Amino acid sequence: xxxxxxxxxIEGLNWLVCYLSTAKHMAFYQSFVVVLSLVLITAPxxxxxxxxxxxxxxxxxxxxxxxxxxxxxxxxGVPDIVFFxxxxxxxxxxxxxxxxRALCSDQTGSVWQGNDFIVCDIAKMPLSSASAWAHxxxxxxxxxxxxxxxxxxxxxxxxxxxxxxVPHAQLETxxxxxxxxxxxxxxxxxxxxxxxxxxxxxxxWVLLIKATPLxxxxxxxxxxxxxxxxxxxxxxxxxxxxxxxxxxxxxxxLIFYLFVTWVSERVFDRLNRRFSRGQAVLMNSQQAGG
Amino acid sequence: MKKVILATVxxxxxxxxxMAETIRMGxxxxxxxxxxxxxxxxxDGFEREVGDEICARANLDCVWVVxxxxxxxxxxxxxxxxxxxxxxxxxxERDEVIDFTQEYFPPSPSMYVGLSGGSVDVNGGVIAAQxxxxxxxxxxxxxxxxxxxxxxDETVAAVRNGEADAVLADGDYLMPIVSESGGxxxxxxxxxxxxxxxxxxxxxxTALKAKMDTAIASMKSDGxxxxxxxxxxxxxxxxx
Numbered sequence: 001x002x003x004x005x006x007x008x009x010i011e012g013l014n015w016l017v018c019y020l021s022t023a024k025h026m027a028f029y030q031s032f033v034v035v036l037s038l039v040l041i042t043a044p045x046x047x048x049x050x051x052x053x054x055x056x057x058x059x060x061x062x063x064x065x066x067x068x069x070x071x072x073x074x075x076x077g078v079p080d081i082v083f084f085x086x087x088x089x090x091x092x093x094x095x096x097x098x099x100x101r102a103l104c105s106d107q108t109g110s111v112w113q114g115n116d117f118i119v120c121d122i123a124k125m126p127l128s129s130a131s132a133w134a135h136x137x138x139x140x141x142x143x144x145x146x147x148x149x150x151x152x153x154x155x156x157x158x159x160x161x162x163x164x165x166v167p168h169a170q171l172e173t174x175x176x177x178x179x180x181x182x183x184x185x186x187x188x189x190x191x192x193x194x195x196x197x198x199x200x201x202x203x204x205w206v207l208l209i210k211a212t213p214l215x216x217x218x219x220x221x222x223x224x225x226x227x228x229x230x231x232x233x234x235x236x237x238x239x240x241x242x243x244x245x246x247x248x249x250x251x252x253x254l255i256f257y258l259f260v261t262w263v264s265e266r267v268f269d270r271l272n273r274r275f276s277r278g279q280a281v282l283m284n285s286q287q288a289g290g
Numbered sequence: 291m292k293k294v295i296l297a298t299v300x301x302x303x304x305x306x307x308x309m310a311e312t313i314r315m316g317x318x319x320x321x322x323x324x325x326x327x328x329x330x331x332x333x334d335g336f337e338r339e340v341g342d343e344i345c346a347r348a349n350l351d352c353v354w355v356v357x358x359x360x361x362x363x364x365x366x367x368x369x370x371x372x373x374x375x376x377x378x379x380x381x382x383e384r385d386e387v388i389d390f391t392q393e394y395f396p397p398s399p400s401m402y403v404g405l406s407g408g409s410v411d412v413n414g415g416v417i418a419a420q421x422x423x424x425x426x427x428x429x430x431x432x433x434x435x436x437x438x439x440x441x442x443d444e445t446v447a448a449v450r451n452g453e454a455d456a457v458l459a460d461g462d463y464l465m466p467i468v469s470e471s472g473g474x475x476x477x478x479x480x481x482x483x484x485x486x487x488x489x490x491x492x493x494x495x496t497a498l499k500a501k502m503d504t505a506i507a508s509m510k511s512d513g514x515x516x517x518x519x520x521x522x523x524x525x526x527x528x529x530x
Contacts, residue, residue, distance in 0.1 A: 023331040093368065115367045115387050116494045124369070129312040132353065219357065219370070229320065229327065232443035235466045237322040239329040244447050 007239050019240045028226040032256065035212045035223055038140070042147040043205060049152025054159035055185075068156070075153030083150045084214050088142035092125065099123035136220070143218045151208055158200035163189060165196040195275045202268040209260055227253050310351040313498070314371035315341050319356040320441050321463055323522045324377035324487075327356065336522035337375045340394055343514060344489075347505040360421060360440060363387055367492055373502070374490030377460065379424050381484060389493045391502045393486030394515060396528045400425050400483055403464045404449060404456035406476035411455070418445040418454035424484040425458040449475065462523050 004010075004018035019025070056068035075083065096119045100111055104120035111119055121127070126134045166189050174184040215222035231246030317337060319327040328334035333354040345352035355371045366374050366388060379397075380390045402417070404410040413433045419426040421438040429436040437454050439445045446467055448454040456478055457464070468475045489506075491499045509515040516529040 022329040024327065024329050027331050089368065096369070113494045116492045117368045118492075118494055119369065128314055128353075128372070129351075135355075216358065217361075219365070221356070228441065232320070232441065233446065233467070235322060235470050237326060237335070237466065241470070244443075244450065246447075 015240075019242075022240065024226075024230060027221070028223070028230055031221055031223045031226050034140070034220065035215070036260075038144060038147070038212060038215070039205075039208050042144050042151065042208060045144065045148040046151035046155050046204075046208070047201075049148055050155025050157075050159050053152060053156030054163060057156070057160050058163060072153045072156045072160070075150055076157060080150055080211065081214065081217070084146050084217055087146035087149055088139075088218050091142055091145060093117060095125050096123055099125060139219050143215055143220055146218070147208065147211070151204060154204050154207075155201065158204065159193065159197050161200065162193040162197035166192045195272070198268065198272055198275060202264065205264055205268075206261055209257065209264070223253055223256070310349055312353060313345065313350045313373065314353050314355050315345075316355050316357050316362060316366060316371035316374050316376065317341075318359045318362065318376040320359070320443060321377050323462065323466065324460075325375070336395075336518060337377065339518050339522070340509075340515065341375050341489075343509060343518070344394075344502060344505040347508055348501040350501070358440070359423075363490070366490060369492075372491070372495065372498060376490075377463075377487055378490055379484035380486060380488045381424055384490070387493075388490045389495070389499055390488035390490060391499055392506055393488045394506050394509075395487035395519065396530060397482070397484060397486045398528055399461050399480050400428070400458055401461040401464050401477050402456045402458050402479035402481070403446070403468055403475050404478040405452075406473055408455070410478045412458075412479045415455035416453075418448040418457040419459065420445055423459070425460075428481065428483050429458055446475075462527070 004021070007015065007018055010018060053068045053072055056064045057072065059065045059068075096117075097111055100107070100119035100123035103123050107120055109118075111117060126138050170188055170192070171184050174188040179187065212222055213224040216225040227249035228246060231244065231249035233244040234241045317325045317333055319325055319333055321335075323335050325333060325335040325337045332338075333356065338354070341352060341354075344350075357365050357371070359376070362374055362376060362378075363384070365371065374388070377395075378384070378390075380393060384390070402410065402412045411434075415434055416437060417429045417432075417434040418437050418439060419429050420442050421440055426436060426438055437448060439448060442459060442463060445454075445457045445459060446464070449457045458481070461477075461480070464477070468477060489502055491502065506515070510530050519527050519529050
């Protein structure tokens, strides 16, 4: 076995093994887990937001319908990056403002002083003295919220389209059998819309994965940040000096992203087959095509 | 009786040595030897050493935070951290938005670095600089074509792959790169721009600014700061 204590005296493969196992590289490997957990947490949340927005946008009650329609139209119309910058900032300052009002009610001055946003120390979220871990986690949760709001609107649009695509005759048949609006929704519309929503949703899933490099805007060190930082040329100020190796790091990211997309494709294929079961419309088209 | 107990508890709490205040230090972590992230994934460099010493003298408990250069000022004013210690030159424009402590690093010249052997027109060619730096401002007003990059490393890479004729950055950042490039890169020009480097602090945070100023002044007067400058920038570096 060899040791990594004197990197300038080792060469070749040993050097590479030591290099790839530095604490910095460990953080790089960890960031893959962070990115994957972000998409895995965000996706169901966004789907929930989308489902609520889509259902509300079909509601007969105007106060339900209009906020949902405005939400979908607004988020789809504004560039993602604007929302990724706006939502976490607004959330963070909103939370701190509320905590400031609640916890430091004795302070009467405005929280905005010139350029500065000042809340009292105990209203900080998280507290200045909190561990780095708490700060990271808080940032991560803000990011999840921002992604869920943005992708929720996209999903809402896809699901609204899917709901409209379920043959109207089926809903009317449901009513003819004496089902209430609610029963028609849950027993006829809801189970059948998925097959129409699936292509759009799988597209969104891939978009979500591709949007993860925006994480660094929110202060989270994601895989693209690390690839750039680790790959950049290093002078001997660093323990492991090397020339510009960004191309290799980005190649690794390319493989990672392609791999995730490949796995996603397979999962969506399976889902597609599953939701097609018992679908008269699709069966016919499959038989005609086959 | 209860009140008496409470009062005693309160008095004893006040008498306890004050807990050190936690200060979050924002830096870029990509500008060696000023600040960089070492292979142990810790902030390292001249400013790490200076910052830790300042905090020790001001009796502050300091935590290091890495932030993109682009958003380093907005995140200070919105309170994500309390200071900027990232090789930031004191300029009038920045001083309108934030405050600076007294300088902890004297004004040092900026350098143009290009491929060795080539001839570079620093006032008419294509010059790379990092976004939001005094060097980018200088290139824009010098008549040369400015290409901006988000990180310092990318500005040097742009020269290496021929995208830019030269890069303009702090000489202290470029010199180690030039000397380790094996003759590939060479200094092609020099210009004195900007003031010294100070620590950025929110304008409303006057108490913190005073503490930092006192600590920096004491490090200047006992020579500690000069020792650190020489350690990181060589014996020829400008000192106080």
